[in-house]
Every structure is written in C-alpha cells, then in structure tokens.
Amino acid sequence: MTSLDALEDFARRDWAEYNGDGTVRVALVGAGWFTREWALPGFQRADHTDPTVVVDTRPERAERLADEHGLMPLTPEQFHDGAARDEYDAVYVCTPNATHLPYVERAAGFGKDILCEKPMEASLDRASELVEIAADAGVTLLIGYRMHTDPVLRRAKELIEAGTIGDVVQVHANMSQRMLAELDGDPADQWRLDPDLAGGGAMMDIGIYPLNTTRFVLGADPVQVSASTTAVHEEFDAVEEQVAVRATYEGGVPVLFTASHDAYHDSFLRVTGTEGVIVLDPAFFEREDRDMAIRIDGERIDVDVTNVHQLEEEFAYFADCLLSGREPYPDGEHGLVDMRAIEAIYESAETDETVRIENAVV
Amino acid sequence: MTSLDALEDFARRDWAEYNGDGTVRVALVGAGWFTREWALPGFQRADHTDPTVVVDTRPERAERLADEHGLMPLTPEQFHDGAARDEYDAVYVCTPNATHLPYVERAAGFGKDILCEKPMEASLDRASELVEIAADAGVTLLIGYRMHTDPVLRRAKELIEAGTIGDVVQVHANMSQRMLAELDGDPADQWRLDPDLAGGGAMMDIGIYPLNTTRFVLGADPVQVSASTTAVHEEFDAVEEQVAVRATYEGGVPVLFTASHDAYHDSFLRVTGTEGVIVLDPAFFEREDRDMAIRIDGERIDVDVTNVHQLEEEFAYFADCLLSGREPYPDGEHGLVDMRAIEAIYESAETDETVRIENAVV
Numbered sequence: 001m002t003s004l005d006a007l008e009d010f011a012r013r014d015w016a017e018y019n020g021d022g023t024v025r026v027a028l029v030g031a032g033w034f035t036r037e038w039a040l041p042g043f044q045r046a047d048h049t050d051p052t053v054v055v056d057t058r059p060e061r062a063e064r065l066a067d068e069h070g071l072m073p074l075t076p077e078q079f080h081d082g083a084a085r086d087e088y089d090a091v092y093v094c095t096p097n098a099t100h101l102p103y104v105e106r107a108a109g110f111g112k113d114i115l116c117e118k119p120m121e122a123s124l125d126r127a128s129e130l131v132e133i134a135a136d137a138g139v140t141l142l143i144g145y146r147m148h149t150d151p152v153l154r155r156a157k158e159l160i161e162a163g164t165i166g167d168v169v170q171v172h173a174n175m176s177q178r179m180l181a182e183l184d185g186d187p188a189d190q191w192r193l194d195p196d197l198a199g200g201g202a203m204m205d206i207g208i209y210p211l212n213t214t215r216f217v218l219g220a221d222p223v224q225v226s227a228s229t230t231a232v233h234e235e236f237d238a239v240e241e242q243v244a245v246r247a248t249y250e251g252g253v254p255v256l257f258t259a260s261h262d263a264y265h266d267s268f269l270r271v272t273g274t275e276g277v278i279v280l281d282p283a284f285f286e287r288e289d290r291d292m293a294i295r296i297d298g299e300r301i302d303v304d305v306t307n308v309h310q311l312e313e314e315f316a317y318f319a320d321c322l323l324s325g326r327e328p329y330p331d332g333e334h335g336l337v338d339m340r341a342i343e344a345i346y347e348s349a350e351t352d353e354t355v356r357i358e359n360a361v362v
Numbered sequence: 363m364t365s366l367d368a369l370e371d372f373a374r375r376d377w378a379e380y381n382g383d384g385t386v387r388v389a390l391v392g393a394g395w396f397t398r399e400w401a402l403p404g405f406q407r408a409d410h411t412d413p414t415v416v417v418d419t420r421p422e423r424a425e426r427l428a429d430e431h432g433l434m435p436l437t438p439e440q441f442h443d444g445a446a447r448d449e450y451d452a453v454y455v456c457t458p459n460a461t462h463l464p465y466v467e468r469a470a471g472f473g474k475d476i477l478c479e480k481p482m483e484a485s486l487d488r489a490s491e492l493v494e495i496a497a498d499a500g501v502t503l504l505i506g507y508r509m510h511t512d513p514v515l516r517r518a519k520e521l522i523e524a525g526t527i528g529d530v531v532q533v534h535a536n537m538s539q540r541m542l543a544e545l546d547g548d549p550a551d552q553w554r555l556d557p558d559l560a561g562g563g564a565m566m567d568i569g570i571y572p573l574n575t576t577r578f579v580l581g582a583d584p585v586q587v588s589a590s591t592t593a594v595h596e597e598f599d600a601v602e603e604q605v606a607v608r609a610t611y612e613g614g615v616p617v618l619f620t621a622s623h624d625a626y627h628d629s630f631l632r633v634t635g636t637e638g639v640i641v642l643d644p645a646f647f648e649r650e651d652r653d654m655a656i657r658i659d660g661e662r663i664d665v666d667v668t669n670v671h672q673l674e675e676e677f678a679y680f681a682d683c684l685l686s687g688r689e690p691y692p693d694g695e696h697g698l699v700d701m702r703a704i705e706a707i708y709e710s711a712e713t714d715e716t717v718r719i720e721n722a723v724v
Binding site: 165166169170174176178226227228232242244245246248252254256257258260262263264265266268270272273275276295296298352354 | 538614620658
C-alpha cells in the first residue's frame with residue numbers, strides 16, 4: 001500500500017450506500033442561469049433524482065424551462081400555497097441568498113427535504129433560523145457544497161488523511177472572476193450587488209469556496225481570521241468587490257485566501273505539508289475541469305484526474321442520503337460554521353483586528 | 363508588438379551599461395555553505411569580478427577555501443586591522459545577520475563598496491545605522507536581493523508593466539523548506555535559531571523572499587500588514603518557525619504570503635491581474651530551476667525560461683553598477699523598507715492587530 005492508493009478508481013463514489021430503485025422528486029426553486037445550466041442537467045443526470053417542478057418569480061422564465069423539460073411551473077405564491085406539493089419530495093433552493101429562508105420555511109412546513117445553495121442565507125441570524133426550522137420540522141437539510149462530492153476534492157482529502165504530504169503546514173487558495181463582464185448575460189444576477197439580497201459581495205459569493213473547501217479537505221474549521229475588503233468599481237458601492245483573508249484553522253494551520261469579482265477567471269487550492277504539496281488548479285469552477293498535482297520526494301506528479309458533472313454528483317449524494325435515511329455531511333450546522341467565519345471576516349475588515357470565531361460546533 | 367514581447371531574448375541583461383575591462387576585486391566575508399556553494403562560484407563566473415580574499419571566524423575554513431581557490435585567508439581581527447586592504451575593492455558580507463554591521467562599518471571606513479546579504483541586519487535600528495554608515499563614507503551599498511537580476515523575475519516584472527495581465531489584483535507567495543533536516547550538513551548555520559544573531563526566524567530568513575520579490579515585480583511597497591507566527595519544534599523556542607502574512611501593498615493590492623522552516627521544500631509567486639495570471643513555480647530557491655506560466659485569454663502558456671546562475675547575475679550587476687559609477691536599485695534605503703515591514707509583521711503577530719508601516723521612502 002503506497003500513499004497514492006487513494007488515486008485508484010478516481011471517480012469512485014465512496015459515499016454511496018443506497019441500492020434500491022427509489023426516486024427523489026425535486027422542485028427547483030429559482031430558475032436563474034445556475035439552475036438552468038447546471039442544476040437542472042445535474043438532476044436529470046443524477047441517479048435517483050427527478051426534477052418535476054420549477055418555481056420562479058418570473059413566470060415566463062419558469063414556463064419556458066417547464067415546457068422544455070416537462071416540469072410543472074409555479075409562481076412563488078403558488079408554491080407557498082402548497083400547489084403541486086404532492087409532485088415533489090424535496091426542494092432545491094437556488095434563489096438570492098436573502099430569500100432562502102421563506103422557501104425553506106415553507107418547504108419544511110410541507111415536510112419536504114431541502115437542498116439549499118450556499119451561502120445559506122444573507123446573515124448568520126437568518127441562517128441560524130433556517131437551520132432551526134429544518135430541525136424542528138424533522139426534514140433533512142443539505143447545504144449545496146458541490147466540492148464535497150467532486151472526486152478531485154475527495155481524493156485530495158484522502159491523500160492528506162493518508163499522510164501523503166505529512167502534516168499540513170499551510171494553505172493558499174483563490175477564487176476570482178470578472179463578475180461585471182459576466183453579468184451581462186443575465187442582469188437578474190445583479191442581486192449579487194445588493195447587500196439586502198446577497199448579504200455581502202465576493203466573500204459570500206465565491207470566497208466561501210476556499211473557506212469551505214479548505215475545511216473539507218483538512219477536516220478542520222477556522223478559529224480566527226484577519227481580513228481586508230476592497231472595492232474599485234462603482235457597482236460595488238454596497239458590497240465588497242474583493243476580500244483577502246488570513247485565517248488560522250484548528251491545529252494552528254494558516255489558511256490564506258482571496259476572492260475577487262474583478263480578477264481573471266482563476267481558482268486554486270494549494271496545501272503544503274511537511275512532506276509534500278498538493279495543488280488543485282483549477283480548483284473550484286463547475287465550468288472548468290479541475291486538475292491536481294502532487295509534489296513529494298522531490299518529484300512532481302500530474303494526477304490523471306476524472307472530472308465529473310459536479311451537480312450530478314452532489315444531487316446523487318443528496319438522494320443517496322435521503323433514500324438510505326442518513327444525514328448528509330454538509331448539513332445546516334456545517335453551513336453555520338461558514339456563516340460565523342464570514343461574520344468574523346467582515347468584522348475584522350471593519351476593525352483591523354484579528355477576530356476569534358466563537359464556534360458552538362467545535 | 364504583443365504583450366509577450368518581453369519574453370524575447372529571455373536572459374538579456376537589460377541592466378548592463380559597462381563596456382570596459384575593469385575588475386572589482388572582492389573580499390568574501392563569511393565562508394559558510396552559501397558562500398562556498400553559491401557566492402564564490404558566482405564571483406568566479408561573473409564578468410568583472412574577482413574574489414581575492416576570504417574572511418571567516420574559523421581560520422581552518424577560510425584557509426581551506428583560500429587554498430582551493432587562490433584566495434588570501436583572513437581572520438576577522440586581521441580584516442578589522444586592515445590587512446590586505448589593497449587586495450580588494452569591495453566586500454561581500456554573508457555572515458550571521460547581527461554581524462553585518464561591524465563588517466560594513468569597517469569596510470566603509472576603508473572606502474570599500476559593499477554587497478551585503480539580506481536581511482541587512484538583525485533589527486531595523488541596526489540596519490538603519492548600517493545604511494547611514496555607508497552613506498557617510500560615500501561607498502556604494504547593494505543589498506543581496508538575487509531575485510532582482512534573475513531573468514525570470516525581470517521578465518515577469520516587464521510583462522506586468524506591459525499590462526499583460528491587466529491591473530494587478532492580488533498576490534500569493536510562499537517559501538518553505540525543511541530547515542532542521544537541512545541544517546544537519548552545517549551545524550554552524552544554527553545561528554539562524556538564535557534571535558540575537560538572526561533577529562528572527564522564518565520571516566527574516568526566507569519570508570523576505572516573497573515580501574521583497576513582490577515589491578520588485580509590482581514596483582510597490584507594503585503599507586500595512588497582519589501576521590501570525592508559530593513554532594512547533596523545540597528548536598524554535600526563540601524565533602518563529604513559520605509566518606503567515608496578509609499585507610496590503612501600495613495601490614491597495616492584497617499580498618498573502620507564508621514562510622516555513624518545517625514544510626516541504628517549495629516556493630511560488632502567483633500574481634493575479636484583471637486580464638491574466640503569472641505563476642512562478644518554483645520561484646525563489648537558487649538551487650532549483652525557476653519556472654513561469656502565464657494565463658491569458660483562457661490559455662495557459664508555459665514559458666520557455668532561461669535559468670541562470672543567480673549569484674553570477676547579481677554579482678555581475680554589482681560590478682556593472684560600480685564600474686559604470688551608478689547606484690544599484692536594491693540599495694540600503696530599499697532594504698530598509700523590508701526591515702520596517704518585518705518589524706510591523708512581528709508587531710502584528712504580537713498584538714493581533716493590522717499594523718500600518720511608517721515608510722519614509724514612499
């Protein structure tokens with residue numbers, strides 16, 4: 001057994017438990033570009049999931065998607081009134097951050113299980129309320145951290161756990177994109193610039209990838225953060241365009257990451273250990289193949305990775321959890337750790353002080 | 363003219379001005395492994411430099427090197443007494459940090475020009491005194507930032523200045539090594555663990571590479587820093603084993619860097635702009651070929667770099683400055699900016715606050 005054994009059968013679903021032929025019927029809540037281009041195809045591809053309903057504030061958008069894919073279109077009002085509630089077993093919430101809570105509340109009231117996109121909500125308070133509601137209703141809540149079921153990340157995590165790079169010493173990561181340029185295609189996504197709807201800017205939207213993915217691969221949570229936020233363009237008058245974070249994770253590991261809405265489309269995660277380095281580059285974008293390199297014993301190994309449809313994997317995992325009757329790993333409490341960290345990051349950027357994270361989960 | 367024109371004739375010495383046949387005779391002060399393995403061969407290879415004298419606290423070490431290479435060996439006492447002062451025109455000071463000042467003082471008193479290794483001294487106060495002494499004596503002082511004359515860094519700087527990656531948005535960098543393991547070969551290097559001799563640990567010794575090289579390629583200095591320092595091994599009871607820094611450079615650019623004396627041998631510099639990314643990986647070690655990749659327009663370009671002997675380049679530049687009668691770029695004032703930043707970094711690690719750098723040079 002060598003320390004690279006984790007790379008065998010690269011795309012294996014080590015999380016799969018369910019062997020039956022059940023199906024989870026899903027209502028898509030929110031029909032923006034991410035739902036149309038990634039989530040809907042993901043549900044169509046995934047084992048044991050079947051998209052049946054689509055909800056959107058813009059009826060024509062819901063109807064067009066419904067027509068094309070044989071779904072039942074609903075307005076938010078119809079959804080809230082319980083229309084077609086026998087047509088779905090779970091909801092996938094992919095709307096502006098600050099609107100997750102009412103959808104989750106209603107779905108939980110109907111006894112539906114929930115897959116909620118991250119960030120969970122626009123603030124820690126609202127996210128906490130969201131988790132409480134799901135718990136009280138006894139429904140399953142999975143937060144949509146698609147990196148957790150990407151084999152590139154799962155194998156990286158296994159390599160680290162197997163000691164391939166020794167003890168982890170430090171992490172660097174980035175996620176950046178040209179948001180203003182990319183927004184042109186879908187002006188409705190302008191909600192990301194509205195603090196009431198988004199809760200924040202680059203940190204909430206994409207900074208959560210390096211923050212959370214590092215938690216996943218290290219199996220450790222942030223304990224303190226120091227951050228700066230900046231904005232250059234006038235569109236970012238109310239939320240940050242860029243964030244730079246120096247965090248310390250459990251075990252004393254420095255984790256340095258950046259996120260920017262006006263930088264070249266780029267993402268990487270670089271974990272340095274005492275005995276080696278793992279570089280994922282690109283690391284985070286669903287629309288770009290991920291890549292992995294390992295450096296150990298003075299050698300560089302370019303890993304022959306298998307890229308998957310990230311949403312297919314995530315949704316198959318969701319169905320697997322539901323149908324096998326177990327709780328998912330990135331549950332509401334897991335998501336709250338990010339929300340606490342994000343609050344601390346904003347506080348640090350405001351005060352210029354290093355902020356400790358009070359973390360009830362640890 | 364494309365934005366990649368800077369890569370033509372990769373190793374060109376764009377700094378070269380001197381066309382004569384003069385020679386700078388150099389006294390090597392300090393005969394540790396870096397002098398023996400890199401600096402002496404560098405002086406032997408470089409145009410217009412000729413090593414003639416070697417000074418060391420251990421006579422047998424100086425004598426052995428002198429025998430092998432036709433140099434004149436001196437004890438520190440002999441050097442301080444002015445022995446063989448007609449045999450050299452300049453000194454190369456490569457001793458423990460806290461001993462730079464007396465050598466520089468003496469050499470300046472003899473009217474010798476000075477190439478002093480970085481970090482310049484063990485503290486900002488002593489470094490300031492060193493600069494003053496050289497200025498008062500009217501001798502040239504170059505601080506040994508070997509990255510400045512490495513073509514990989516010069517071409518990266520030119521690409522950035524030419525706008526190849528647009529406006530610079532953020533920088534990540536690291537330099538790490540297994541110091542304790544590597545010390546085995548030369549226990550005299552243990553001075554790096556002694557705060558009186560070294561002035562600090564990983565930050566002073568190798569963190570200065572990401573700190574300073576970023577200054578060089580961006581043409582911008584740090585204005586504020588937030589940092590943490592850690593130590594795991596008992597050998598690091600008095601200086602830091604690891605440092606993690608979140609700095610902001612002029613122009614508001616976040617620069618995140620790490621340095622560790624107990625991590626896998628690794629170095630990189632990653633500059634993200636609005637229109638592209640430049641990755642140098644490896645970036646900093648003299649004993650490892652540097653490499654450059656550029657990402658622009660959705661493409662990845664692996665640059666066919668020319669690796670040079672870094673010390674040969676640095677010393678040829680030193681001689682070129684002296685013989686053409688001009689001041690070098692990384693002079694004493696340049697070095698003091700690093701010393702101020704390092705003091706601020708230690709202060710931040712102590713106070714958990716973001717520290718602004720009072721920078722007389724800006």
